[in-house]
Amino acid sequence: MSESFKNKDRIKFRKDGIQRRFILKTKEILGITESELAKKLKISRRTIQEWTKERITISKIAIEKMSKWTKLPIPKNHKIISWKLYLQIAGKIGSRAKIKMYGNVGGDEKYRKEKWRVWWDITGQHRKTAPGFQSIIKIKIPRKSILLAEFVGIMLGDGGINKYHTSITLSSEEKQYISFVSKKIKELFGVTPKIYKLSYAKAVKIVVNRKQLIDFCQTIGLARGNKIKQQVDIPRWVKENRKFSISCIRGLIDTDGCFYTNSYYVNGKKYSYFKIAFISASKLLAHSVLETLINLGINARIDKNHRDVRIVDSEHVAKYIREIGSHNQKHIDKIEKWKVALNGKAAVC
Secondary structure: OOOOOOOOOEEEEOOOOHHHHHHHHHHHHHOOOHHHHHHHHOOOHHHHHHHHOOOOOEEHHHHHHHHHHHOOOOOOOEEEEOHHHHHHHHHHHHHHHHHHHHOOOOOOHHHHHHHHHHHHHHOHHHOOOEOOEEOOOOOOOOOOOHHHHHHHHHHHHHEEEOOOOEEEEEEOOOHHHHHHHHHHHHHHHOOOOEEEEOOOOOEEEEEEOEHHHHHHHHHOOOOOOOHHHHOOOOOHHHHOOHHHHHHHHHHHHHHHEEEEEEEEEEOOEEEEEEEEEEEOOOHHHHHHHHHHHHHOOOOOEEOOOOOEEEEOOHHHHHHHHHHOOOOOHHHHHHHHHHHHOHHHOOOOO
């Protein structure tokens, strides 16, 4: 993180949803977009997204600034995490892992190489596969299907592909969705992914170490490397099939989307409307989501920065829920609350 809040204390709220609601309320009061809030705070838009999804704790300075601008009190149920202490703990964890694998090799480059060679001769070369990369064991190659299209949506939302593995990063609180995604990966490719809890964020990585999967993902239109730089998009084979498009959109919004309530007062009376948002740093992807929703008969709009897609009309929110739905329990819970509320209006976020 190269933002101005780097190396600063963080605030950790003791209940889920508090951090996200504070950010959403700030945007609503200030009447600005996510990008505009990021610019105002002098941080990256990606950082705002991670804070909103509660994958990482928010900067104490940032929340104090938002509180000052909006006059919103900072929720009391929280604790301050010292950034210096956090770095010390993270460093110790990393050091222990390195020592466990290679021994205490110190800072001498020549000595490190010698110790690595000893480890390789005794242990490393005799492993079934190289650490973190299984190229021999083959995966099942699935045909194009509704399930594969949803996997594409999930990967476009929170997935990543590098030269060693394929991964999906999700909030550690989304336990049921983590289980759902893991099972679908096994169903599609015949491999059981590994799940790693991240020490630096409230998130997990679902990882598959298979070169064949990396190669396959690229054949179906998923890019290896930085998705933002490459301005990823929904593959053509998905766009050209209505059922595939529905599944892909579900995967995208289940990972990078939000179901939320927009509230305002008129003549002292409060009105709350259930809405859906999808935000992407890829303009191509955001416009494809917009176009796909419209083709499915769901009215949506995009902001002037061409990154924030919203479904705001109650009738079309209902159509999305009815025809596309969600497999992510955190969204399903909000939808169920919305369904039981009178006229589809409820403060559910």
